[in-house]
Amino acid sequence: MSTNEHHMEWPPSDPKVVKEELFSSTKKGSSSLKTISKFLGVLSVLGLVGLIGKFLIDGGDQTQWGYVAAILAFIFSVTGGAPMVAIAPFIAKANWARPISRMAHVIGASAVIVNIIIMIPLLWMLPPLVVEGARRRSIWFEAPVYSPHFWDFLSLIMLAIAGLGLLYVSALPDFAIMRDNSEGFRKKIGKFLAGGFVGSTVQWSTLRMRVGVMSTLYFFIYIFVHVVISIDFSLSMVPGWRDAIYPMAHAMGGIQGGVALVIILAWIMRKYGNYENYLNINVFWALGRLMFATSLMWIYFFYSAFIVFWYGKSMSDNAWLDLLIRGPMVYVFILGMLFSFVFPWWWLIWNKVRNSINGPVIGAFIALIGVFFERIRIYVPAWSVDPKLIHDKWLTVIPGTLYPDIWDILLILGSISFVVLTVIFISRIIPFIGVWEVQQFNLLAKPVKYIKAHGIRVAKPD
Amino acid sequence: MVTEDKRSWGMVIDTDKCNGCSGCVTACQVENNIPLNDQNKFERGRVMSWIRIERYWEGEFPDVKARFIPILCQHCANAPCEPVCPVYATYHNDEGLNIQVYNRCVGTRYCANGCPYIVRFFNYWEPAWPEDLRNHLNPDVTIRSRGIMEKCSFCIQRIKRGSRKAKEENRELQDGEIKPACQEACSTNAIVFGDLNDPNSEVSKLSKSESDRKYTLMPQLNTDPNVVYLATIDPLKYKDLGEKAKSNEH
């Protein structure tokens, strides 16, 4: 068995080189990045203007807030879904995901501020639990009146803390490197954040345990937040909509978008950060498979719900179809289906496409747009329902199509820009490819040649 | 009069007139060759009666009222039993009837689960009658063997006979000419049967004119039944009105 015989892209085996190369991206900043950041900053401010404008103009009318809810659901679910790309392989002890797990964690922590800013006015607009003396249907049953608002907000805060915590815990050794190898403010930040990490055996094993616990915790919180927010912000606002798989389908859509985000970020890092050796074809191939699998899972969850409504034919089943499928957002539904499932599926099903660098990226872009359409398709009609009907057994008046106004568009652009800006900001501090992750990756995996076949020898520590 | 293939047979049951005498149940039992329900069948929960009287108590003692609702196959236009049958043993014909084809039935009992009114019956055993009743069976109605489903057919044998007779005599079928056994036996004329698509028939008049009393069973399931019920008139509701009228007279 000989190593590195064929010209395969592979991380350099010298830990020092790895450290140098990976930290270089935090230090050098091109002028175009600055221009882009300024542009995104302007858009972010406009987004805030959009939110305030929306609140001043439509503050009394709940039915106008569908797009705001949709963009919140989109941002929190796809950014929150990204860490799953790191968590699942971590728990399954899969080595391939190590070079991209930092990016996944960064995306998970990138939308914390935006989520909370958009959440506050939305909570304001949420109809109360008790309307005209009667309790509307919600998952909070007999809980106190403040329930949905309080718990929704708390759950989002929990997700934010878990996301930041996961990023922090998994970046700890890199902070220590930063402390030891840099000057000025980076050294200060490193010293502050590394918390005395010197890489002793105890510290390493604690670190592994901490990442494990945070990953598991993050997963459960992510699911919990999806259950709570997807139900309170859409399902329980439509009378008669009872859909047990909906929170899971919603979460699956989020994970699908999260995988897409990781692929896109990895592609950008490879192309503009010159990390071809780290983010090699193996990573994109595995991510492409993940993208394909999550797209299939999403359509399966969607279809499980759809077929039951379609067959059931009861009044509430028909109302669901009228509102969410063939109703006001029918074109968005068709676009969502095409972009979330049909195109990614037919694109990523090919081995050649998955086993390439650009193939998974195109699939990821398509799927991300699909998730965005899907959120609009669900949230906009759900919020358009007349709040007076909220006690009915099923929906009798299907609202008309709601188009976004200027404030909605500003908010959508601004909030997405702000998330991207946050990611750029984080990239100035910590390396997007975990140094210690790559160093461990190198310890555990090696390209080898066995008789005539090329392969990788992977160590499986218990 | 509507032509044959545009008919939609339906029924109006006025629960205000129903006194719960169970005449319809007996008549149906005899007309449709339904096996006798003995004690064993009651105990095992395998009673068959295509029409049954559901009895409810209303109010607290001593002001208790017995309420009766005769329940039979609703012949839903949007029947939940039909799409689930794997062999098309139950389907909708063009006269608005929900048909059970005994020959096709393999006895999956799926239709019975689909039916929210629980008016479908399964033959757990081969049907049997006492020797002296064997000659009383209706020759127009098939005897169902073990292992198949059966249910109210709106006395399809009578519908066919009536339509055939009208055709032979070269005339239109008259409203009220065809009466299912339950309607014939009803002592208070609570049951009216006829063509819902004929605007002049008694059923369509009844089901339209008194719209404030009209209701169908389980509307939330969107089954669109062809059996329409007229609600009981609550005497208590009108008692005050009557007294007011009396006091006004004086």
Added chain:
Amino acid sequence: MQQRDNQNRLSQEYTNRVLLNGTLSTPRWWYPLVSVLLFFVVIGFILFGIQIKYGLGVTGLNRPVYWGLYITTFVFWVGISHAGIMISAILRITQAEWRRPVTRAAEILTIFSLATALVFPLIHAGRTWRIVYWLIPYDAARGIWPNIRSPLFMDPIAISTYLTGSTLFLFVALIPDLAVLRDRTTGFRKGFYTILALGWRGNPRQWKMQVVGGILLSALMLPIFVSVHSIVSWDFAVTPAVEGWHSTIFAPYFVIGAVHSGVSAVVTMMALMRWGWGWNDFIRPEHFDALARLLTVVATAWLGFTFLELLFALYGLDAPEIALREMQIFQYPWNLLFLTFLLTGYILPVPMWLFKRVRTNIALMFWSSILVNIGMWLERFLIIVPGLARKSPFVFTWEAYSPSWFEWYVLFWSFCWVTLLMLLFSRVFPLVPLFEQKESEVFSDSIKIGRATVPTIFREEEEEEED
């Protein structure tokens, strides 16, 4: 004979000798056990004949509980059948190395449990002899096609597709082992294996085709794997008339439950194989460990779905649905069943599996996996029957259901039948794939990282066209 070669690998000769001990020779317990099972199976067939002759009155079914133990057991066996593809296909695609000794057993469990499941609609139907309308439906003379809208028609299609696919999958994986058997038998048996081995000589081209065939079938089987139990769940979910059935979560809920019960059944079977044939060198504690880890994740996901199902049952605040849940969870005898279901399905086994000492203890794994399947059978029972036996709006149709001894026997019969088929299979084909075992010995190695010795696995790259 030497067990291990100089690289501390199990020698191929030893592997052949031990793993073929059930095929080339007969264990002592085999004949007595098969006779007893045969006896019970024959009684089952006689009872089935009696039921056909006299009708379904022999069961405890009534109106409105039209579906009972038969359908429950049908769903149960379809669930068990999800073991094979879960282990063989999904773990093959995700490159889980520990799957290797388990694959064959899981696949035949799939096939025999599916075959058993397919029998249950026949037992369940009122006129079994008319089922020909279902299975050979294209009766042009009558001009009636089967109703494709009915989930009960999609069931046989999905199950028979799954059965065909699984059989092919099993066969492709059997070919190298059949060649081994061909070379070690004489007479009639040699002829039999020669035909089945399809001229296998083990040259690179044949190996490549066998691997490609396996991967291709794995990928093609996955949609079927998901669809089978989804369709079975739609038997119930498309019916809005029955409270507790019309739930959108049913398809994934049933599939994840099926994986839970199927993988547990594989654990049960592995323990029995280890004890029965003495394959201690091949079915090792580390395999139980890996399966128990997988089961912990699956079981927790399944519990989450159970929770969502209950949450949304109550969400509508409809009186009949709440009454049904009250009956299902709090009223005797359902409350005892529900408690047993929760305890055996999750609360007892899963915390046990958190400890490595339990995961590597074969006896404990055996018993905990049996607990899971008791719980999973009860789960199906608690979904199907209370929904039908519910207190409906029509008081004249309230009825309880207690299965007759006839139905209990058929449940017992199904276990005897599956075990019998497996034992018969084991006399003809090896239950642990020899070539997978040998391949894993070749692929695994160990390296030194620092002071620790860590086991490693060789993973082949997908072929790239290099210019």
